[in-house]
Amino acid sequence: MVELLDSKVIDGCVTQHFDFPIGVSTVGKVIAPGLGREMIIATTTGTTATHRVEGMIKNTINGIAVAKACGIEEPKVGILNVDGARGVERALKELQSRGYKFTFSESLRADGGSVMRGNDLLAGTPDIMVCDSLTGNLLIKIFASFTTGGNYETTGYGYGPGVGEGYDKIINIVSRASGAPLICEALKYCALSAKNNLLKLADIEYKNANAAGLKEIIGKILEKDKPAAAVEEVKMPPKKVVTYGIPGIDILELEDACRSLWKEGIYSESGMGCTGPIVLVSEDESENAVNVLIKNGFK
Structure with a gap:
């Protein structure tokens, strides 16, 4: 053949x-x-x-x-x-x-x-x-x-x-x-x-x-997905009530997206909405959080 x-x-x-x-x-x-x-x-x-x-x-x-x-x-x-x-x-x-x-x-x-x-x-x-x-x-x-x-x-x-x-x-x-x-x-x-x-x-x-x-x-x-020599320790900010969901984050990047927000002092949690994975933040920090995620290439 x-x-x-x-x-x-x-x-x-x-x-x-x-x-x-x-x-x-x-x-x-x-x-x-x-x-x-x-x-x-x-x-x-x-x-x-x-x-x-x-x-x-x-x-x-x-x-x-x-x-x-x-x-x-x-x-x-x-x-x-x-x-x-x-x-x-x-x-x-x-x-x-x-x-x-x-x-x-x-x-x-x-x-x-x-x-x-x-x-x-x-x-x-x-x-x-x-x-x-x-x-x-x-x-x-x-x-x-x-x-x-x-x-x-x-x-x-x-x-x-x-x-x-x-x-x-x-x-x-x-x-x-x-x-x-x-x-x-x-x-x-x-x-x-x-x-x-x-x-x-x-x-x-x-x-x-x-x-x-x-x-x-x-x-x-x-390059982004290469394993890091050591994972940077990021301290979680104080907990807040999180009611604002940010969609469009890939499930494989969800935890990294949350950590990028913690690094900027924004408390966030990962979740699953009806259309897929979401990052949850407080209403008052929503705009800042979206900007941080965009800056770090998660959206």
Whole structure:
């Protein structure tokens, strides 16, 4: 199979298993059951990066390239509400502000935003749902076989083509549970990717993202997450009644966000609101607290 791809005898292929290198993961496509919309899941198998947030940022670029190969000229991007989602959102907004052109989707929920919830999955709100590959893998399996108990995948397009910076093959993945109806669509998905030159589109997206500072943005994230030689001891300020909730903090950064406020003499507590993690502060310190969190890169 690889020899046929390398020699250009075939332009793409569909297979049950392939060892993609680190940096490459597959971009799947499903039919959302709520409204019957097609939705791209970026990504579904493989490892784009060993760091979660870095991986999801690159998954976004991979998803955009695939969406364009599928004929969506201006795909709308949503970020699934999993660990790391807020960090991904901040990084993508910075990338966007520095010239990388794409559009965020808006959640169906009343509070909107680009971070997607369960009902957005069912409705197919965004054109591209960005997630980590393990969650994406789970989603593909659920959407493809929820009517059969999981033993036979009937709907959707499979786990999709492997995409990554500089990758030069179109290899679409299906599973041992994939049935004939899904494999039929996976073959069409592969053919469409090859016909519309997915590899060239991916190269263009990475070139544009790198020009907007992709590597620098990721470098800052990785530097921030390096383990400190010693954790600075920060004394908790005197307790106050905390009734003001500050949303938009990633669960992985919640305790660090509270400590950054303590350092400035602002008492805070971590909590969980109806839409996700929150930092709780007193009403009279709310504005100052938000400014401190922004200054320290938590919002």
